[in-house]
Amino acid sequence: MVKFINTFLNKLLRHAARGALLIHLIVFGSIGIVIIGGLVQWSIGQNRLARQRSLREMAFEIAEAGVDYYRWHLAHAPNDFQDGTGSTGPYVHIFNNRAGEQIGTFTLTITPPPTGSTMVIVESSGVTLESPHAERVIRARFAIPSLAKFAIAANADMRFGEGTEVFGPTHSNGGIRFDGLAHNLITSARTSYDDPDHSGANEFGVHTHDAPTDPLPPAAAPNRTDIFMAGRQFPVPAVDFTGIINDLADIKTQAQASNGYYSSSGALGYHVTLQSNDTYILKRVNSLQSPPQWCTNQLGQSGWGTWSIGTGGSAQTTLGTHPFPSANVLFFEDHLWIDGQISSARLTIASGKFPENPSTNTSITINNDIIYSAYDGSAVLGLIAQNNINVGLSSENDIRIDAALVAKNGRIGRYYYWTTCGSSYIRSQITLWGMLATNQRYGFAYTDGTGYQTRNITYDASLLYAPPPSFPLTSDQYTLLSWEEVK
Incomplete structure (x- = not known):
């Protein structure tokens, strides 16, 4: 009986072992199938993701090709902002591979420059035929460079003395002696030159006499x-x-063409007071302040005078208050005195007489503040004088000028006034926010300590992308200002 029971139990255990093994095989086989299936799905997903990435990259390259195409188009047709079609966009272009097979399209949306500007905005959207929903969009800004890309641009030898601090790129076609502090690049078109402020051998195109004085060429x-x-x-x-x-x-x-032109005043010129509500008060200037006794033109400067409006009731005649013209451009065929404030306008004021003649070239004088209400690029003022841009004898002791200034034939600066010219011969501080372009040597101070003691010149970076309307250009070709992916 005992033997029978043992035999039965052994058979039962053998069958149980076989069943457990089968269960293990089923369980682990199922796990293996799940893992293998997961790996296959993961591999398929990775391949699909890689393909999607490849197609998105291809769409990006197609969009980039659209930007490059329109840059080429502007180089050959700088005034065409309709892609050669004569109609409004968007403009769709087929994009082929090297074999000439279409693989996608790019669509261009072109925003032409506003009046007086050269900045063109090109938005290029690229897609592939295989994945038309995987869109990539690039926005680029192009513009023809203007003088406003410099903090200071000059056509003569320049000297920046101690007490001058410049924030922004500075260039001269002549040489530059710089003894102040420059926060940005200083450049000259000259390899070397003979500094007119002293005798001696030629010096570097850009040099300093602030101790220790620069060595002479050909030293480094x-x-x-x-x-x-x-x-x-x-x-x-x-x-x-x-x-x-x-x-x-x-x-x-x-x-x-836009009601912004004024012929000769019939007197000494015009006084323009800018107002923050996009209007200006216009007055005719009838008389100027006479120099104090013994205040004379000691340096024999051409056009010397007080350049300061008289204080009597008959010194000016009010002509009215006018809105800024639609083209945001004012032109006066006479001398100008300008002051005031602008808030959100983009305005250029110019002064000149044609045909040009040195004896009749006109100037702009600033004796009181010209300020912006905000410094976010919403307000921009350009002042272009055929001759000089002056700061006169009776100017503010601490004056601020927010504008891009251009003196076409003359200089930006202040005439020489000696101690015999009264207390105004010496002034405290002048702050310039914007840029300067001067044909002749600029200066608001002299080496004997007269003029403005502190001179701060800060470049308005917003001018790089959006100079004042119709501001002078330095090229006839568009350059890329900015590039960004927006989708």
Whole structure:
């Protein structure tokens, strides 16, 4: 009996072992199938994702090709903002591979420049035929460079003395002596030059006399980061000042077409006071302040005078208050005195007489603040004088000028006034926010300590993308200002 029971139990255990093994095989086999299936699905997903990424990258390259195409188009047709069609966009282009097979399209949306500007916005959307919903969009801005890309641009030898601090790129077609502090690049079109402020051998195109004085060429220019914080370069290509005469004529034509033109005042010129509500008060200037006794033109400067409006009741005649013209351009065939404030306008004011003659060239004088209500690029003012841009004898002790200034034939600065000219011969501080372009040597102070003691010049970076309307250009070709992916 015992033997029978043992035999039965052994058989039962053997069958149980076989069943357990089968269960294990089923369980682990199922797990293996799930893992293998997951790996297959993962591999398929990775391949699909890689393909999607490849198609998105291809769509990006197609969109980029659209930007490159329109840059080429602008180089050949700089005034065409309708893709050669004569009609409004968007404009769809087929994109082929090297074999000539279509693989996608790019669609261009073109925003032409506003009146007086050259900035074109091109938005290019690229897609592939295989994945038309995987869209990539690039937005690029193109513009023809203007003088407003510099904080200071000059066509003569320049000297920046101690007490001058410049924030922004500075260039001269002549040489530059810089003894102040430059926060941006200083460039000159000259390799070397004879500094007119002293005798001796030629010096570097950009040099300093702030101790220790730079060595003379052909020695290497030292790295003076205490003066040139962003460095100095020379020689570099010159800036064209001769074309500004055409720009003045164009501004006159635009002003005549938009009720912004004024002929000769019949007196000494006009006084324009800008107002923050996009209007200006216009007055005729009848008389100027006479120099104090013994205040004379000691340096024999051409056009010397007080350049300050008289204080009597008959010194000016009010002509009215007017809105800024639709083209945002004012042109006066006479001398101008300008002050005031603008809030959100983009305005260019120019002064000149044609045909040009040195004896009749007109100037702009600023004796009181010109300020922006905000410094976010919403307000931009350009002042272009056929001759000089002056700061007169009776100017504010602490004056601020927010504007892009251009003196086509003359200089931006202040005449020389000696101690015999009263307390105004010496002034405290001048702050310039914007840029300066001067044909002759600029200056608001003299080496004997007269003039403005502190001179702060800060470049308005918004001018790089959007200079004042119809501002003088330095090229006839568009350049890329900015590039960004927006989708």
